[in-house]
Amino acid sequence: MKWCLLGKWGMKKNIQFSFPPCVEIGYRSLRSDAALEAIAKASEDKVPNVVLYNYPSFSGAFSSLFAHLFHTRHNLPSLSLPFSSVPSLAFRVEDLCIESLQTCYLLDFLPPKEFIFKLSHQSNCKIIGFDHRKSVLSQIPSTNECPENIMINLNHEKSSSRAVYEYFTDKHEDIKTSNGVVPSLVDSKDKGRVELILKYIEDADLRHWSLPDIKPFNIGLSEWRSRFSCISNPYMFKQLLELSVEELIAKGNSSLLARQNAASKLLDKVFRVRLGRGFYGECLGVRADGNSNLSDEIGMLLSVKSAAIGLSHQNCTLTYVVMNLTWVDVNIIVG
Numbered sequence: 001m002k003w004c005l006l007g008k009w010g011m012k013k014n015i016q017f018s019f020p021p022c023v024e025i026g027y028r029s030l031r032s033d034a035a036l037e038a039i040a041k042a043s044e045d046k047v048p049n050v051v052l053y054n055y056p057s058f059s060g061a062f063s064s065l066f067a068h069l070f071h072t073r074h075n076l077p078s079l080s081l082p083f084s085s086v087p088s089l090a091f092r093v094e095d096l097c098i099e100s101l102q103t104c105y106l107l108d109f110l111p112p113k114e115f116i117f118k119l120s121h122q123s124n125c126k127i128i129g130f131d132h133r134k135s136v137l138s139q140i141p142s143t144n145e146c147p148e149n150i151m152i153n154l155n156h157e158k159s160s161s162r163a164v165y166e167y168f169t170d171k172h173e174d175i176k177t178s179n180g181v182v183p184s185l186v187d188s189k190d191k192g193r194v195e196l197i198l199k200y201i202e203d204a205d206l207r208h209w210s211l212p213d214i215k216p217f218n219i220g221l222s223e224w225r226s227r228f229s230c231i232s233n234p235y236m237f238k239q240l241l242e243l244s245v246e247e248l249i250a251k252g253n254s255s256l257l258a259r260q261n262a263a264s265k266l267l268d269k270v271f272r273v274r275l276g277r278g279f280y281g282e283c284l285g286v287r288a289d290g291n292s293n294l295s296d297e298i299g300m301l302l303s304v305k306s307a308a309i310g311l312s313h314q315n316c317t318l319t320y321v322v323m324n325l326t327w328v329d330v331n332i333i334v335g
Contacts, residue, residue, distance in 0.1 A: 030055060030082050030089050035231050039095055042079040046100035052091075054108035055082030056225040058201045059161035062194075063107035063130065064230065065240045066161075069185055070168040074175055082229045085109060093118045101125045108160035110136045110152065117141070120150055129153065130160045130167070132205060159202035165195075186241075196245050216252025217245060223255070263297035267305065282311050 042050070051067045054060030064080050071078035083106075084090050090111075096104065096119060104119065106129035120127055127150045140152055155163055165185075172185045186194050203211045204218050211217075224243075230236045266288050273285040284302045288294060 030084050030229070030231075031091050031095065032231065035081060035091070036095065038079060038081070038231060039098065042077075043098040043100070045077065047077040047079050047098065048100050048102040049076060049078035049105070050096060050098065050101060050103070051078055051080040051105045051107065052083040052096075052109075053080065053105075054160075055084055056228040057108050058221055059132075059159050059205055060108035061224075061228040061236070062161040062198065062201065062240060063164035065237050066165050066168045066185065067105055067107065068230075068237050070172050073172065073183070073185070080230050082231065083109065083111075085111060093122060097123045103128065106130065107164055108132075110139045110154075113139050113141045116150060120147060125149070127151070130164050132156060132158060132160050132163070157206070159198070159205040161205075162198050162202050165198060190241050193244050194241065197243060197248075200245055200248075213249045213252070216249045216256055218252065219255050220248035220250070220252030223251065259294055259297050260301075262291070263294045263301055266291065266294070266298060267301055270302065270305065272311075284311065 049071060051064055051071075053064035053067075060082075064082075067078070068080055070076075081091065093115060101123045103126045104123070106116075106127065108130060110116070110129050110131045116127060116129075119125070129151070130153045132155055134156055136154070140154065141150065153163055153167070169185045173182050175182070184191060200211055200214060200217050201221075203209065203214055209215075221243075224239075227233045227236060227239065233239075266286055270284045270286045273283050275281055275283060284306045286298060286302060288298055291298070
């Protein structure tokens, strides 16, 4: 194998209490009929390359784009599939054992090593994985227990999407064409725009948050999450190539402004809250039924309002959120 209900002051706590009847959030399984049909057709057509990418991750989606561009440019048959590590949503090893499978890419995620071993054994294919998260260290097989056909690329200082971009760019340039001319993996008209997006994705993936307007960028891009499945959205790769940092930041700023305006409307009915029967002072609170998505904005606005009236804990806010009488989300910020 190759592998490069008590909280502390100043911290934010989200506490969710559940009451019957229990309401479950509906998820669409990635192991859909359409996905299984695509796998069956790939098996019938003897497709040698399968690309599994983390869904709905920004790095995963862009990683799959670079794999798609590489295979397309060199006329190499491939099948791209969104992958979730949630067992109830994920593909099974048996689904992926295509008879002609030669290479399986795991982009921006590493499944449990039992999954990797089973896929490697049953398909006898090469497995190439990319990830940047320290949390996956326990999922990486040791060199002693891992066969040579498994290659894991783990780099904590580089996002998966950048690592995959560089990998397929190098692989692309190594393949000689008949006339000796090797065009760029990404067209020159798109290259600068795509590479700038990669910088922003990496800034968020590595938790640096240092680039200008990184927050609105992330919010603007997050609205694309539902379109990051190439099975349900056949235009995904084309759409990813057309994205720009400027447009995503503008979209994010617009969304932030709309959220702040919506949160401001809830501040007409604020009330005082005594913390620990007054032992810890007072703060302002507000009911925000059905607006749990605005908890951050409400908290910041209440904090400013608390400071303006001179409460003892100026950065202490309490937001109650009640939805359909099935659960209560208590959001506390204490400064």
